[in-house]
Amino acid sequence: MSKIEEEKSKEDAKADMKSVLQQQFCFDKNWILQLNQQKDIHDIICLICKQVANNPMEINCTQHENMDESLIVGENCLKQFLSQNPNSCPVEPHDNCLYSQGRLAKRYISELDVICPRQFEQEQEQELQMTTQQGHGEGETPGLVSCDFKGKVKQVNDHLENSCCLQMVKCWFDSFGCNHTCSKSVIHDHLTSNMKLHFDLVVKSFDTLQQTIRLYQ
Template sequence: MLALNAKEEEKKIEIKKEVFLVCGCFNKDWISLTNEQQKFDTLICCLCNRIANSAMELQCDEHENAEHVYLVGEECLQTYLKQNNGKCPIGQHEHCDFSKNKMARQQVSDLLVICPRQYDLNIYLQSNGGRKSGEKEEYGKCNCNYKGKIKEMKDHLNNSCNLMPIQQNNLLNIQSELGAMRQQIRQLKENDDEQKRQIQQLNVITFFFKKKKKKFNFNFLSG
């Protein structure tokens, strides 16, 4: 029994843990909570207008004299090139040339942020989540006060954060509700089967009573 409980606890821990694999660019609203805008104004992805994650710099000859550097998040750039036959997002010319911008990557990595799960939770409670009865109080009992650099966020989320993603939490709630509904369906089916069995028994009894009554009437008339 103890071993079973231990396994259940391990499963709960695994559910709460999340491998932090941030590929897309970062939300500016999240970043701006703990950083002045001028600190990240030059770190914007020119495709999605968010903070460039794993920043790539476009270095095509066609815009080498541009007044500013064209930064693009690595995932945004890969997706764009795949969907546009390798054409550069600036000017739509062939043979897009790009390389890693180490300075921009370092600047983004050093940006100070709050826990992204706490940010998602705050947004959720301010929108539709807070409308549900009791949900705001339930979520309000848990919070994460972590504040650190983006480059440290993976370790925090995987090892020390006590919050789980809103989507995952909602999924667990849905699974719990579905489980309760399945139990109710099974109970109704069992009740229905029991009612059918009782009806069948009554039909058998009724049949024998009718047969007995018919025999009695026949004997009475014969006598």
């Protein structure tokens, strides 16, 4: 792979990672609950979206000093709320909401054990398909690649960017016209089985370039 292709692949990986982790402002609690108990996340649920708070913020308004429950919101959820409700508060309506970063909560969340979020999404899609098919066909889909990652929340970004076998990548010959995308683990199978196609695309691109050069001579 050339240096340009390698850099492009890294950019695609980062974009893919962002789409997985940031499609919700906070972490899907069903994903977190794959390896944790309900009691483990009771105090880190975002007040706004009811998911596990991502980059948790603590509401510190004096109006809520007597409340016993944890007043935690995800940073992005809070930003969106305040942009739509200026000078208000997500706990109850009042002016001048006070908040600060929940460092302890953030550290706690970062240490939670999780599976690969892409693997979780894949399993969710499988369950949906099985439900839609009303029980026709049992077991895992043949040929489906699985990611066996289990680690901490704080390790997920690195996993998604560098080692996840479910990472979607474009064909190395994308710039020549091959629009194929597949998981990182099977890209070499695609390259091997489509050598003639890719060769023809390169030749066609080269011929087009030659014709363009002749026009300007």
